[in-house]
Amino acid sequence: MNPNSYETTDGIRTYKLFINGSWVASSRNQLADSLNPATGKVFARTHQAGAEEVLSAIDAAEKANATWGKSVASEREQMLLRTGDVIARRTEEIRDMLINECGSVSNKAMWEIDYVTDLLRSAAGDVRHVMGETMPVTIPGQLSMSVRRPLGVVAGIAPFNSPFLLSMKKIAFALAAGNTFVLKPSEETPISGALIADLFQEAGLPAGVLNVVPGVPDEVGKLLISDPRVRLITFTGSTRTGRYLAVEAAKHLKKFTLEMGGKSPLVVLRDADLDYAVNVATFGAFLHQGQVCMASSKVVVEAPLFEEFCKRFAAKAATLVVGDPHDTKTFIGPLIRRTQCDFIAGQLEDAREKGAVVLTGGTFEDRFFQPTVLRDVNSDMRIYHEESFGPVVSVIQAEDSEEALRIANDTRYGLSAAVITNDMQKALDFSLRLESGMVHVNDTTISDEPHVPFGGVKDSGFGREGGKFSWEELTEIKWITVQLGQRDFGV
Numbered sequence: 306m307n308p309n310s311y312e313t314t315d316g317i318r319t320y321k322l323f324i325n326g327s328w329v330a331s332s333r334n335q336l337a338d339s340l341n342p343a344t345g346k347v348f349a350r351t352h353q354a355g356a357e358e359v360l361s362a363i364d365a366a367e368k369a370n371a372t373w374g375k376s377v378a379s380e381r382e383q384m385l386l387r388t389g390d391v392i393a394r395r396t397e398e399i400r401d402m403l404i405n406e407c408g409s410v411s412n413k414a415m416w417e418i419d420y421v422t423d424l425l426r427s428a429a430g431d432v433r434h435v436m437g438e439t440m441p442v443t444i445p446g447q448l449s450m451s452v453r454r455p456l457g458v459v460a461g462i463a464p465f466n467s468p469f470l471l472s473m474k475k476i477a478f479a480l481a482a483g484n485t486f487v488l489k490p491s492e493e494t495p496i497s498g499a500l501i502a503d504l505f506q507e508a509g510l511p512a513g514v515l516n517v518v519p520g521v522p523d524e525v526g527k528l529l530i531s532d533p534r535v536r537l538i539t540f541t542g543s544t545r546t547g548r549y550l551a552v553e554a555a556k557h558l559k560k561f562t563l564e565m566g567g568k569s570p571l572v573v574l575r576d577a578d579l580d581y582a583v584n585v586a587t588f589g590a591f592l593h594q595g596q597v598c599m600a601s602s603k604v605v606v607e608a609p610l611f612e613e614f615c616k617r618f619a620a621k622a623a624t625l626v627v628g629d630p631h632d633t634k635t636f637i638g639p640l641i642r643r644t645q646c647d648f649i650a651g652q653l654e655d656a657r658e659k660g661a662v663v664l665t666g667g668t669f670e671d672r673f674f675q676p677t678v679l680r681d682v683n684s685d686m687r688i689y690h691e692e693s694f695g696p697v698v699s700v701i702q703a704e705d706s707e708e709a710l711r712i713a714n715d716t717r718y719g720l721s722a723a724v725i726t727n728d729m730q731k732a733l734d735f736s737l738r739l740e741s742g743m744v745h746v747n748d749t750t751i752s753d754e755p756h757v758p759f760g761g762v763k764d765s766g767f768g769r770e771g772g773k774f775s776w777e778e779l780t781e782i783k784w785i786t787v788q789l790g791q792r793d794f795g796v
């Protein structure tokens with residue numbers, strides 16, 4: 306990384322804030338430790354932005370918008386492409402940061418990096434497609450059109466679990482549309498934010514277009530929400546935080562988008578290939594140790610397959626290697642924090658007391674939770690309703706496909722869902738009736754592409770992120786008319 310982005314004390318780097326193209330220390334000199342989730346040891350520190358720095362970041366973004374907002378499409382396109390090239394050159398460094406900071410296993414980190422490279426190229430391609438339209442008129446001689454304009458300053462609040470991908474998704478599309486950006490990364494993964502700033506700086510992004518201000522969440526959040534120059538808050542994180550931010554944003558009549566939690570069902574119908582269904586469930590439930598918003602935390606299986614599915618799924622889960630995320634054989638790395646293990650252990654205790662059976666796993670050491678499969682879970686149990694955000698999955702029996710659909714929809718969330726069947730009539734029927742923003746047939750609930758309408762319904766959020774679907778949120782549409790010649794007002 307740029308040597309100006311950090312200072313080193315006792316071999317540990319302290320990363321600075323990125324404001325107006327410069328690396329700056331917090332004026333009140335407040336620092337926060339970043340722990341490596343695998344070791345529990347401090348591996349870096351970050352300066353914490355106070356009010357002075359957050360306001361400077363907004364100032365810088367607003368000033369930069371005067372030129373970036375008017376830049377020609379090819380400039381923004383080239384900028385995004387160059388950043389993609391920088392990422393392709395610095396893959397190993399980004400991978401190591403994702404492993405050390407958020408406990409990503411190596412393969413998941415590489416997937417995240419490949420996704421972001423693709424995302425930047427996809428966003429670059431979108432730059433020339435931010436379009437308005439001309440419209441029919443009822444007034445003779447009038448030309449009537451809609452024009453899409455950048456909003457101005459956009460603020461992003463990102464979660465810890467895929468910090469590189471989820472922050473970049475917000476930034477890339479916002480910049481593509483001509484907005485400037487202030488990022489508040491998660492307090493668990495602030496170094497990802499510094500790294501993102503560094504990548505854009507190396508690619509030559511003009512000063513002020515992107516600013517990164519990690520800090521105390523509520524403090525930074527309040528400043529971003531209440532400042533009238535910030536035109537949109539784009540949030541990804543838990544439903545609890547999203548609900549709070551929505552109320553705060555409403556007080557200031559601030560536009561916002563919310564990508565929030567999930568309890569995504571995977572439905573296995575009676576004609577499914579059992580081994581394939583087990584593979585789909587294993588990937589969907591345990592990728593990134595279940596810390597994925599789209600994780601298949603609830604698998605609903607039709608009765609004729611239920612017993613055999615439970616047997617094979619539990620056996621497969623028990624083979625997953627838990628441990629050092631640097632080791633390419635590891636599938637399950639550490640959870641982000643110890644308290645998350647305690648939270649999941651509480652859900653399991655509640656489920657066991659009410660009759661659930663743990664088929665495999667159920668225990669943890671430090672931050673490493675064993676892959677856990679539960680059966681006989683019912684709606685009296687917390688785990689039936691709550692997101693676990695860990696490697697824990699409930700397998701629930703359904704007598705028939707209608708009951709499977711009812712159980713799948715029996716949740717306040719609605720992010721992603723999947724159904725395994727070769728009966729296309731049922732697959733399409735399910736696709737339409739599953740109460741979920743995204744449905745995948747014969748595939749995992751964990752799917753994402755830069756150009757698709759990514760997002761949820763119900764308590765999983767609203768607003769869509771991805772390609773042209775982002776423009777609704779990231780631009781304002783203006784109606785313009787031009788009267789060619791003089792209009793007859795009859796006066």
Ligand code: NAD
Binds near residue numbers: 471567598
């Ligand atoms: P979180 O809600 O704890 O934090 C998310 C972000 O909100 C962080 O940057 C945090 O600092 C910030 N935040 C917290 N309180 C705040 C406040 N008062 N004001 C301003 N900002 C505040 O979520 P997390 O633990 O980082 O992430 C896990 C959650 O995110 C899960 O629920 C997961 O399902 C969800 N998630 C959703 C998606 C999606 O696309 N729908 C993607 C990834 C994660």
